[in-house]
Amino acid sequence: xDSKLEIKIEALPEVCGVYKFLDxxxxxxxxxxxxxxxxxxxxxxxxxxxxxARIRQMMPYVSDIQIIETNNEIEALILESALVxxxxxxFNTDLKDDKSYAWIYIxxxxxxxxxxxxxxxxxxxxEKGKLFGPYPSGLVVKRxxxxxxxxxxxxxxxxxxxxxxLYFHIGLCPGPYAGAIxxxxxxxxxxxxxxxxxxxxxxxxxxxxKTMERYSKNEEFEKAAVLRDRIKDLKYIGQDIGFTYYDDxxxxxxxxVKARKRSFxxxxxxxxxxxxxxxxxxxxxxxQGKYAYGSMVVAVDGVLERSKYRIFKIKGSSTPxxxxxxxxxxxxxxxxxxxxxxxxxxDGGKGQVSSAMNIxxxxxxxxxxxxxxxxxxxxxxxxxxxxxxxxxxxxSINIENPEILIDLRNEAHRFAITHYRKRSIKExxxxxxxSIEGVGEKRKRILLKExxxxxxxxxxxxEDINSVIKNSKVSKRIKDNLANYQxxxx
Numbered sequence: 001x002d003s004k005l006e007i008k009i010e011a012l013p014e015v016c017g018v019y020k021f022l023d024x025x026x027x028x029x030x031x032x033x034x035x036x037x038x039x040x041x042x043x044x045x046x047x048x049x050x051x052x053a054r055i056r057q058m059m060p061y062v063s064d065i066q067i068i069e070t071n072n073e074i075e076a077l078i079l080e081s082a083l084v085x086x087x088x089x090x091f092n093t094d095l096k097d098d099k100s101y102a103w104i105y106i107x108x109x110x111x112x113x114x115x116x117x118x119x120x121x122x123x124x125x126x127e128k129g130k131l132f133g134p135y136p137s138g139l140v141v142k143r144x145x146x147x148x149x150x151x152x153x154x155x156x157x158x159x160x161x162x163x164x165x166l167y168f169h170i171g172l173c174p175g176p177y178a179g180a181i182x183x184x185x186x187x188x189x190x191x192x193x194x195x196x197x198x199x200x201x202x203x204x205x206x207x208x209x210k211t212m213e214r215y216s217k218n219e220e221f222e223k224a225a226v227l228r229d230r231i232k233d234l235k236y237i238g239q240d241i242g243f244t245y246y247d248d249x250x251x252x253x254x255x256x257v258k259a260r261k262r263s264f265x266x267x268x269x270x271x272x273x274x275x276x277x278x279x280x281x282x283x284x285x286x287x288q289g290k291y292a293y294g295s296m297v298v299a300v301d302g303v304l305e306r307s308k309y310r311i312f313k314i315k316g317s318s319t320p321x322x323x324x325x326x327x328x329x330x331x332x333x334x335x336x337x338x339x340x341x342x343x344x345x346x347d348g349g350k351g352q353v354s355s356a357m358n359i360x361x362x363x364x365x366x367x368x369x370x371x372x373x374x375x376x377x378x379x380x381x382x383x384x385x386x387x388x389x390x391x392x393x394x395x396s397i398n399i400e401n402p403e404i405l406i407d408l409r410n411e412a413h414r415f416a417i418t419h420y421r422k423r424s425i426k427e428x429x430x431x432x433x434x435s436i437e438g439v440g441e442k443r444k445r446i447l448l449k450e451x452x453x454x455x456x457x458x459x460x461x462x463e464d465i466n467s468v469i470k471n472s473k474v475s476k477r478i479k480d481n482l483a484n485y486q487x488x489x490x
Contacts, residue, residue: 005065008065009038009042009045009065012037012038012041012042013037013038013067013069013411014036014038014039015036015069015070016033016035016036016037016069016070016073017034017037017068017070017076018033018068018076018080019031019032019040019041019067020083020089021044022063022064023062023064024061026064028087029058029061029062029090030091030092031080031083031092032080033073033077033079033080035073037069041065044062045059054091055091058090058091102135102138103117103118103119103131103132104116104132104133104145104197105118105129105131105132106130106132106190106193107128108128108129109129110129111183112176112177112183112186113129113154113187114154115145115148115156115190115193117141117142119138130194149172151192151196152189152190152192153172153189154186154190155167155174155175155186157177162175162178163175163177168180174189208227212224212227212231215227257303260299260302260303260304260404262403263401263403263404264276264279264301264302264404266400267343267399267401267405270398271343271397271399273342273365276343277300277342278339278341278342278343279298279299279341279343279344279345279404280296280333280344281299281346281347281405281408281409281412282294282296282326282330282333282344282346282347283347283413283415283416284314284322284325284326284329285413285416285417292314292325293311293313293314293416294311294314294328294329294416295309295311295312295412295416296309296310296312296329296412297411297412297415298341299404299408302404304407304408310333311415311416311419312328312329312332312333313419314329315328322348326346326352326355326356327355327359330355330356330359334359340361340364341364342365343365343366343367344356344360344364345408345409346366346367346369347369347413348370349368349370352368353366353368354394357389357392365388365389367388367397368387368388368394369384369385369387369402369405369406369409370385384406386399386405432481432482433454436477436478436481437474438471438473438474438477439474443469443474446468447465447468447469447478457482458482458483
């Protein structure tokens, strides 16, 4: 793999979003979605993971990767669909037409609204009603659709002829055109369905869960299984998306960028900074001082610049000392020739900010971000606190729109911890081989070259190992020692 591409993959965030593979001319080869962008993109570069022939054909041409972060999986889903339809990438086989995902549509402005499942979407066609989705599983949508109709009957009769409709006679149509239900009561059914599809179903699901538990205690397992599946279906339906299907792809792509840009633009006012372009954030990651790393992540004009991220392997003593480690990282960074930032964000409170104050040049603003002692009301989560230097003293400060600072802090932590994990796993793998009698540096090097890693050696046959080692006793010792080896996860 190209080194630039490897660095780019290393810097990918572990969040929901959409990824694009591009060739050397910048042409989009493939678009996909992921719950975890980094893990999903990495999987393409593992040779044993080319599950499709088209992907095997594509990978040699991949020269660049672009990502778009989303707030949740359902946003990634709709964005992927929109981008594939717009760009028609060569190696995408699905989503190139409008019939990929199911939606539930309610023509809420009609006198007696109906509910239907739709797939083909054309701009303007469904604008007078409410559209819920997209849902990749049409089967789940059909099951929920049928279930909702039993809970809140609605009319789908042709030519408004309820009297001759089978659904009317079996109770699935309340008969609005036959005078069997008032317009007000019918509208209440539709409003309940809209609430349900909008996510207001917690009480209903809680009730189903209690019934399922009762069935299980009474050993009525088949009934319990039916409710289990129903609960799963209902949780699947009604996920919120932050935009409509009819938004253009540019508005999809810029949603997260705009949120960061708003936060960035308001920062100069909140912090009293006349010029603000480049922000750098620093974090230290270690356990008891071992395998310590410092990370630097960068945003320019409100946009995360992952190509400018840096990692610092901490030198010196292994004694845990975050202040000393931060000091070392900042000294090394500000001795370099890279452009200086307008703002330095430190992951830490007063102590870390104080350490940074003595190293960073005057004229560069310093802010600290730390987990506070107070809880946010919503979700009862710990609220972030911010610290700033004014006239040589450190003060607590309120920041109205801190999104970009929080994103940078999370990025810096993720980037540092990734390197920490990789190094600790690498050391752990080495120690496994080092503990085997008869395996020195030369044999260790030969084994890893042949089988790639410890997992590969463990899975190899005794004959394959011996063909490399050429010593049956040592080969058997290796096989026995690695029999119970658990491959660590990065």
